[in-house]
Amino acid sequence: MSKVHKEQIECPHCHSIGRMEMIDEVDADINPELRERVLNAQAFIYTCPECGSRILVGNSLLYHDAQHRFIIFFDMERPADYHYQPLKLSKSIIEDYPDYTFRYVTGITELHEKILILENGLNDVAIERMKYMLAHYSHPDIARKGYKIRFANYDPDDKDDSEFGTLSLFYRDSNGEAYGIKLNMRLYYDFKLAVKLDPRMHPQDCIMVDEGWISHQMKGGAL
DSSP, rough: EEEEEEEEEEOOTTTOEEEEEEEEETTTOOOOHHHHHHHGGGEEEEOOTTTTTEEOOOOEEEETTTTEEEEEEEEOOOOOOOOOOOOOOOOOHHHHTTTOOEEESSSSSHHHHHHHHHTOOHHHHHHHHHHHIIIIISSSHHHHHTTOEEEEEEEETTOOOOOTTTEEEEETTTTOOOEEEEEEHHHHHHHHHHHOOGGGGOOOOOBBOSHHHHHHTTTSSSS
């Protein structure tokens, strides 16, 4: 079951006090409306009823998707002392949700992206390694300029180049202009096999799987 609570918010602009519904847990199957609020970021935005100012509110939450068998632990900001160590999960959680993917995510954009990847039934380690190789080797200017490649969508019906469909990624430049990268799904399956065969690419327990984790693992996992 999803869990929410009300919290008082003081507007930093007009200093009026209002109340906002804060989401503690999302059960995406039972409450799809909460899923939508998370994906469109409205779950993290407070609108002042007096002056209309929109304020980003940083709350943590747990996101549960039973259909696609994943649980995400989300924080708005990454803790300063987090260096890709696994979160400590209770034995009961692990036993209650066998064969689940557990992930730790920080940042609204990263949460949105991770949900879409896992909802599409894709291996997020393969996706992150693919993004890493594209940014650092195929198109090194992307990494050099500090741009981030993001997952856009998987289209199984786009079979112009492959019977398996296509995978779309994108990145934004310093002016906010978006550039798309369309890939044959055969490339994804190549990366999926590569991470399966590479013991460094097997995340344990609940961990953050992103570009930094890929880099960390490829360098031998030294903290």
